[in-house]
Amino acid sequence: MSKVLIVYGSSTGNTESIAQKLGERISSAGHSVEVRNAADTQPEKLADGYDAVLFGCSAWGMEDLELQDDFIPLFDGFDQMNLAGRKVAAFASGDREYEHFCGAVPAIEEKASQLGAEIIAEGLKMEGDAGNDPEAVEAFAQDVLKRL
Numbered sequence: 001m002s003k004v005l006i007v008y009g010s011s012t013g014n015t016e017s018i019a020q021k022l023g024e025r026i027s028s029a030g031h032s033v034e035v036r037n038a039a040d041t042q043p044e045k046l047a048d049g050y051d052a053v054l055f056g057c058s059a060w061g062m063e064d065l066e067l068q069d070d071f072i073p074l075f076d077g078f079d080q081m082n083l084a085g086r087k088v089a090a091f092a093s094g095d096r097e098y099e100h101f102c103g104a105v106p107a108i109e110e111k112a113s114q115l116g117a118e119i120i121a122e123g124l125k126m127e128g129d130a131g132n133d134p135e136a137v138e139a140f141a142q143d144v145l146k147r148l
Helices: 013-026 071-075 104-114 133-145
Strands: 003-009 032-037 052-057 087-094 124-127
Touching: 003 013, 003 071, 013 032, 013 052, 013 087, 013 133, 052 071, 052 104, 052 133, 071 104, 087 104, 087 133, 124 133
Parallel strands: 003 032, 003 052, 052 087, 087 124
Antiparallel strands: none
16 A cells, blocks of 8 residues: 655646545555645655655646646745655646646656656646546546556
């Protein structure tokens, strides 16, 4: 059994719904899961005590990538999280009208990889909440579960 932390930044509730659904799914597979809102989380030693960390962040932007406000301090503090050797995956909800549709996913994956984390699943990028595409959420959860 792995200990998994899911941290999300959500302005409209869409990314939060994905985080909650992932938490339920991973927990039902027998793993210990904690789901946290980025607004209530500090980056210092965040990954300590966890085997895997899933990061969810809504993002938008036409010219520059704009991350969800509550997630920015965490993203800026990735180097304080002790991600080296940890399993990491990223997910996001976005709007395809924006140039940087779910741009948080590659940004998180790149930064975590640079810090020595192992990316364990292809990032989940979707429009709307978890109910918009439950098959995509389930497929992402299955990919994560295979690597825990």
